[in-house]
Amino acid sequence: MSVVEDLEALPVFAAATHEQLDQVAKFAEEIDVPAGAELTHEGTYEGTVFVVVKGSVAIERHGHAVNLIRAGDFFGEIEAIDGGPRMATSRAIEDTRVVVVNHRDFNDLIDAVPELREQVMTAMEERLERVDREEG
Amino acid sequence: MAVVEDLEQLPIFAGVGRDQLGTLAKYAEEQQVAAGARLTHEGAYEGPVYIVLDGWFAIERDGRAIDTIGPGGFFGEIAAIDGGPRTATGRALQDARVVVISPRQFNDVLDDAPDLRAIVMAEMERRLAKIDQGD
Numbered sequence: 001m002s003v004v005e006d007l008e009a010l011p012v013f014a015a016a017t018h019e020q021l022d023q024v025a026k027f028a029e030e031i032d033v034p035a036g037a038e039l040t041h042e043g044t045y046e047g048t049v050f051v052v053v054k055g056s057v058a059i060e061r062h063g064h065a066v067n068l069i070r071a072g073d074f075f076g077e078i079e080a081i082d083g084g085p086r087m088a089t090s091r092a093i094e095d096t097r098v099v100v101v102n103h104r105d106f107n108d109l110i111d112a113v114p115e116l117r118e119q120v121m122t123a124m125e126e127r128l129e130r131v132d133r134e135e136g
Numbered sequence: 137m138a139v140v141e142d143l144e145q146l147p148i149f150a151g152v153g154r155d156q157l158g159t160l161a162k163y164a165e166e167q168q169v170a171a172g173a174r175l176t177h178e179g180a181y182e183g184p185v186y187i188v189l190d191g192w193f194a195i196e197r198d199g200r201a202i203d204t205i206g207p208g209g210f211f212g213e214i215a216a217i218d219g220g221p222r223t224a225t226g227r228a229l230q231d232a233r234v235v236v237i238s239p240r241q242f243n244d245v246l247d248d249a250p251d252l253r254a255i256v257m258a259e260m261e262r263r264l265a266k267i268d269q270g271d
Contacts (some may be wrong), residue, residue: 029191029192029206029230031192031204031206031229032229032230033194033201033204034194034196034201034229035201036200036201036202037194037195037201037202037203037204038202038203038204039204041262043262044259044262045147047147047204047208063269092201094261099205100192130202136198
């Protein structure tokens with residue numbers, strides 16, 4: 001299946017048009033990540049957002065798991081929006097397929113699709129609140 | 137595109153002058169890598185440092201994946217700096233393109249570019265700490 005078809009199949013992108021997703025897919029990469037591998041690294045500056053097509057990814061802060069991202073969900077959006085270093089390390093906990101989107105393409109997409117922007121902002125707020133709650 | 141232009145576009149080389157990158161590029165080679173190919177081999181004494189231009193690599197220790205390196209990232213720096221055997225295997229997850237730099241050239245460039253040295257050393261320490269933690 002092509003990258004654009006993988007993206008179109010995800011409910012999170014339901015509000016985006018084929019043309020908008022095609023624009024993202026043109027520069028996005030799909031990678032099959034083996035179980036155990038890290039994808040983001042807490043504290044480092046990295047320019048990518050990940051969408052999980054299949055498999056699952058653990059999100060860890062200070063070495064503790066704080067969240068689990070499953071197929072259809074995304075992670076890495078916080079730094080695309082705030083431009084800061086990674087808040088968390090992410091690790092594939094099974095063989096996992098992700099689509100990697102760079103910050104610019106991601107921001108262009110959420111600017112173009114208000115419904116998606118709202119979903120992303122809601123997820124980001126929920127995740128930041130969780131960090132605040134757990135770390136006081 | 138010339139190697140020097142590829143290198144100039146990478147954020148990690150932002151603090152490196154064009155002359156220094158030109159010197160680096162003169163001795164560096166671009167290499168196409170087929171999906172599945174291993175560029176470093178855990179335990180082996182082998183020199184080069186790899187900078188990823190396109191594609192993603194899995195980093196494996198004892199046959200288990202521990203990390204991924206994507207475009208703009210680098211690997212192989214630990215052995216180039218400490219002269220020891222490879223701490224991990226780097227395997228292409230898809231067709232990829234890298235710049236290959238000899239350890240001597242790599243160390244020369246680090247000596248001339250303090251900003252780059254700081255980035256590389258910080259990343260190397262982070263990776264070594266993770267290996268210590270995992271083993």
